[in-house]
Amino acid sequence: MNAMDIEAAPAAADAPRIGGVLMEMRNITLRFGGVKAITDISFDIREGEIRAIIGPNGAGKSSMLNVISGFYVPQEGEVWFKGKRRPQMKPYEVAQQGIARTFQNIALFEGMSVLDNIMTGRLTLMKTGLWSQALWWGRAQAEEVEHRAKVEKIIDFLEIQHIRKTPVGRLPYGLKKRVELARALATEPKLLLLDEPMAGMNVEEKEDMCRFILDTNDEFGTTICLIEHDMGVVMDLSDRVVVMDYGKKIGDGTPDEVRSNQAVIEAYLGVQHD
Amino acid sequence: MAETGDLVSIPALLARNASQFANQPAYREKEFGIWQVWTWAEAADEIRAIALGFMALGLKRGDFVAVVGRNRPALYWSMVAAQMCGAVPVPLYQDAAADEMAYVLDHCGATFVVCGDQEQVDKVIEVQDRIHHIEQVVYVDKRGMRKYDHSRMNWLADVVAEGRAAHWRFDEELNHRIAELDYDSTCVMLYTSGTTGKPKGVVLSNRNIIETSKNSAEFDRLRPGDEILAYLPMAWVGDFIFSVGQAMWTGFCVNCPESATTMMNDLREIGPTYFFAPPRVFEGQLTNVMIRMEDAGRIKKAIFHHYMKVARRVGPDILDGKSVGMADRLAYFIGDKLVYGPLKNTLGFSRVRVGYTAGEAIGPEIFDFYRSLGINLKQLYGQTEASVFITQQPDGQVRSDTVGVPSPGVEVRIAENGEVFYRSPGTFVSYYKNPESTASTKDAEGWVATGDAGFFEEATGHLRIIDRAKDVGKMADGRLFAPKYVENKLKFFPSILEAVVFGNGRPMCTAFVNIDLNAVGNWAERNNIAYSSYQELAANPAVYDMIRGHVEEVNASVAADPMLSGCQIHRFLILHKELDADDGEMTRTRKVRRKIIEEKYHDLIAALYDGRTSIYTETEVTYEDGRKGAIRATLRIEEATTQPGPAQRMAAE
Structure with missing residues (x-):
């Protein structure tokens, strides 16, 4: 029992932070009936980086995230994950592969405590069956203690000790977002997808959330792909940015490259007609 | 030992x-x-x-x-x-x-x-x-x-x-x-x-440290097996004495909370037997209890109020071991099962054997509330230079308006001008790299000036502190001016967080008031008063009315004391921001810095005295990370009625 002993972080200090390609989208096209949400988009996400997807309203950002998470299956194109082409999968299979996400409009169990909500993130990692878990006996008990310890580390990491036992329904919006992030982290993801993590927050909450996103990337080496509207946040946080407009990719590169890209400027500021 | x-x-x-x-x-x-x-x-x-x-x-x-x-x-x-x-x-x-x-x-x-x-x-x-x-x-x-x-x-x-x-x-x-x-x-x-x-x-x-720890531990019979919660700033002498000195001397257990925000919860889980808190912690807890009782059902509320009445009547006497009638004892016993026990458990005070408060004066209602529940809450008086203890209250001789008898090993004397001096084994060695200050504070015989004015009550031998000696002054007409005395009375109201009273060398007393956002916010909610910020709430006319009521009550009570009746507040304003240590307006232990406030808000003070009814002001604020900003506000100034004091009446006759 040592107060100073925290779990050694997996990412080594001297190794380069950003590695090889983790996920690749190849010529993705997604249609809903006659509506083309995404048209022929390709880009990749590298291991250990923070990748942002930005674009005006209705650009197809959330659809893209849903394709990455396996919730939507594109009509054309391929998704490659860890060097393999990914077949069509059920959501829990995606989770088992190490992809976790948060939602634009928070999707937590309102009546359950923060702790229980985060514990649900460990579900796919639990090995004992329904019956032994219900009886809470033997192996199941030991397993739960193990998972609880992991969850407590995350609670400590996100500084939400004071609301551990509070029902989620009673929390303010900013904290709910943090709990959702905690639940996503509880699955120990390789790739973390954040759908507008900063939406509807005040400046202080945004600063906190930015810090947690950077810390997550830094401490656990988690690859992060996020959608965000707040340009300041995106430019500060991310390593590379994909810009979408009307379902098409109009820019891709570092924040500085994207900022000086003429097509991006036009999409955001409008085009002058003379 | x-x-x-x-x-x-x-x-x-x-x-x-x-x-x-x-x-x-x-x-x-x-x-x-x-x-x-x-x-x-x-x-x-x-x-x-x-x-x-x-x-x-x-x-x-x-x-x-x-x-x-x-x-x-x-x-x-x-x-x-x-x-x-x-x-x-x-x-x-x-x-x-x-x-x-x-x-x-x-x-x-x-x-x-x-x-x-x-x-x-x-x-x-x-x-x-x-x-x-x-x-x-x-x-x-x-x-x-x-x-x-x-x-x-x-x-x-x-x-x-x-x-x-x-x-x-x-x-x-x-x-x-x-x-x-x-x-x-x-x-x-x-x-x-x-x-x-x-x-x-x-x-x-x-x-x-060791002599003081030994003496004070024996005074309260501290022993191994006692539990304390270490949550007060480590830089404060009290925490060093409690969590290091006394803990090492007696061998009791020091419990550290998980974080500042979980402190109340951790307090309940540990259930300390020896507990120290500044008055504001006790005030905050009491305010929370009262707010929650307001929202409770009718039956629960009735039971609570009935048994709290019983507790107020006989609780302190039972705690002090005085004789109390059978019927009252029975009523208190039932109350303990229904109200006091569960309440103490919720607050984390079930096992408190010795509790102390110090640093500021505590409101008599607040003090009596905790004592009537059967919590042995006492007061002590001390300072860093004395390794905390100067005086403290022995079990069974506890009152809200005194700070007790000299601690074991401490000698106390009152100087001509009313200033309290002490000499003890805990008296500090020196101020580091500051021989002038050391010499002006501690004389050759080891007597230290506390800077507080006070007197011993003749009947009981207990010390009473009036105010900081240097803050005690004279008003323009020569009457005694003791700002802290009045400020404390104001602060005993849950809606008033801080107050600063002016009047030294002036014809009348005036005051700044800081409202307590928690208490006033809740009050506003219950009375359908809409507000969007601290500033807006502070400027609300209904809030002004309520605060004026409090000020006038204080005036009435101050007027009853012939020595201090000049300190009644004639005009006041509610500040648009909370006084804050980050802005240098208070010390880190939340004591008001009068000089700095007087300089910073000189425009407001001038307005208090020149008869204006409102004033526009801009105030610089410092955020936690050191950045600075400014807030602008137009503050109203209101009059409060004052009572003719006994001294004034005599003078008039």
Whole structure:
């Protein structure tokens, strides 16, 4: 029992932070009936980086995230994950592969405590069956203690000790977002997808959330792909940015490259007609 | 445990505890949702390893080791480890901004700084371009620290590991340094928060700390097995005496909360037997209870109020062991089962045997509320220079308006002008690098001026404090002016958080009032008063009406005292911002800095006296991270009715 002993972080200090390609989208096209949400988009996400997807309203950002998470299956194109082409999968299979996400409009169990909500993130990692878990006996008990310890580390990491036992329904919006992030982290993801993590927050909450996103990337080496509207946040946080407009990719590169890209400027500021 | 014998230093006490109480809990800290425990033997082992690690890093005799962070066993251990190495621990206020920290680090010339986490390390790095004597920075919490330049920085766990590995090299030297410590070596240096001017470093010897701990522990019969919650700033002398001095002397267990925000919950889980809190903690808890009772059902409310009435009538007498009738005892017993017991449990006070409050005056209603529940809450009076204790209340002789009798070993006398002087084994050695201040505070015979004006009650021998001696003044017509006396009466109202009264050399008294956002916000909600910010709520006419009511009540009570009837408040305003230590308006221990407020708000004070009914003002504010901003507001000034005091009537006749 040592107060100073925290779990050694997996990412080594001297190794380069950003590695090889983790996920690749190849010529993705997604249609809903006659509506083309995404048209022929390709880009990749590298291991250990923070990748942002930005674009005006209705650009197809959330659809893209849903394709990455396996919730939507594109009509054309391929998704490659860890060097393999990914077949069509059920959501829990995606989770088992190490992809976790948060939602634009928070999707937590309102009546359950923060702790229980985060514990649900460990579900796919639990090995004992329904019956032994219900009886809470033997192996199941030991397993739960193990998972609880992991969850407590995350609670400590996100500084939400004071609301551990509070029902989620009673929390303010900013904290709910943090709990959702905690639940996503509880699955120990390789790739973390954040759908507008900063939406509807005040400046202080945004600063906190930015810090947690950077810390997550830094401490656990988690690859992060996020959608965000707040340009300041995106430019500060991310390593590379994909810009979408009307379902098409109009820019891709570092924040500085994207900022000086003429097509991006036009999409955001409008085009002058003379 | 009557004589200290060869127990002349904290490390010596630690060694005794490690052998005598080896397997009893010494420290607990809640981490990852679980209370982690260290026995005395384990703690002694950790502390020795830290000391060896410090030696390996090159800590020398007489060096100063600054310690800054929230209450954690690792930081308490670092202080004792520093003592072992012959160095002097200097705990700092963790919420101090970098500039304030720079002053203290520079003044003591600290060579080592032990930080709780990244936030504190950042502050140290920020001041390092001005201060060049810092040789090593050690941090406890590793989070976010990976990318820092570690050429002169270490994780405490690494220091401990290094210390363990190097024990063959340093064991002998360390034992030698521990053996050198005697009763006169410096135990700790604490910086006073300083209501005036720059903080002063108070040097306290082992004699000061150990004698005081011994005397006070015997006074309240503290014993191994007692539990305390260490949550007050480590830089404050009280925490050093309770969590280090008394804990080491008696061998009781020090519990550290998980974080500042979980403190109330941790308090309930630990259920301390010995508890200290400044009045504002007790006020806050009482306000919370009352707010929640307002929302309770009718039956619950009726039961609560009925039994609280019983408790107020007979509770304090039962606690003091006075004779109480059978019927009342029965009623109190039922009340205990229905209300007091569960309430104490919710508050975390079920097991409190000895409770203290000090630092500020506590409202009689608040004080009596806790005592009537059967909590042995007492008052003490003390200061850093006295190693806390000057006077304290013995069990069974507790009142809200006195601060008790002189503590064991302390002599107290009142000077001609009413100022309180004391002399005791706990009296500080000197102010560090400040012989003039030392000489003007402590005379050749060891008497120390407290700066407070007070008197002994003849009937009981208890000391009563009126005000800071230098704040006591005269009004233009020669009547006595004691601002604190009036401010305290105002602050006893839950809706008033702070008050500042002016009137020295003036024809009448006026006041600034700070509302309590919690209490007034709740009141506003219940009365359908809409507001969007503190500023808006503070300017609300209904709030002004309520505060005027309070001011007038205080005027009536002040008028009853012939000596102080001149201190009635004629005009007041509600400030648009909370007085804040970050803006320098208060000390870190939340005492009002009168001078600074008078300078900063001179426009408002002028308006209070020239008859205007409103004033526009701009105020600079400092945010927690040191950035500055400004807020603008137009404040209203209102009149309050005053009572003709007995003295005035006499003069008129």
